[in-house]
Amino acid sequence: MNRVIHFEIHAQDPTRAAKFYSDLFGWEIKEWVMDPPAAEENRYWMVITGPKEQPGISGGLLFRRGPAPKAGDCVTAFVCTIDVTSVDEYTKKIEAAGGKNVVPKMPVSDIAWLAYFNDTEGNIFGIYEERKKS
Numbered sequence: 001m002n003r004v005i006h007f008e009i010h011a012q013d014p015t016r017a018a019k020f021y022s023d024l025f026g027w028e029i030k031e032w033v034m035d036p037p038a039a040e041e042n043r044y045w046m047v048i049t050g051p052k053e054q055p056g057i058s059g060g061l062l063f064r065r066g067p068a069p070k071a072g073d074c075v076t077a078f079v080c081t082i083d084v085t086s087v088d089e090y091t092k093k094i095e096a097a098g099g100k101n102v103v104p105k106m107p108v109s110d111i112a113w114l115a116y117f118n119d120t121e122g123n124i125f126g127i128y129e130e131r132k133k134s
Contacts, residue, residue: 007059011121069122081126
């Protein structure tokens with residue numbers, strides 16, 4: 001079976017995007033220094049989302065080639081969804097960090113809560129809270 005093993009976040013302002021994701025989710029984002037050094041528009045940042053022993057994937061961050069998505073545009077990319085402890089709590093954090101809620105919190109049957117947001121670069125991502133079994 002073929003698995004997704006890497007993701008990429010495209011950004012008009014990679015420094016702003018790195019701050020957004022590292023502040024919100026505690027991700028480690030560091031520039032990959034190439035030899036010889038890459039031109040400004042070819043710089044690349046590695047995104048480490050957690051320890052290798054934990055389920056999930058890590059990815060990269062790079063300059064967007066072309067215009068930023070506009071409100072109302074259809075999604076033309078894979079959408080990553082991030083496991084969080086509380087959709088309500090993270091909704092507040094995301095909005096305070098400059099993100100925008102684009103699909104409000106909704107139930108996924110009786111197993112989870114899900115919501116979608118735009119980051120500071122206009123990219124869409126989801127957050128997912130598993131419902132606790134009692």
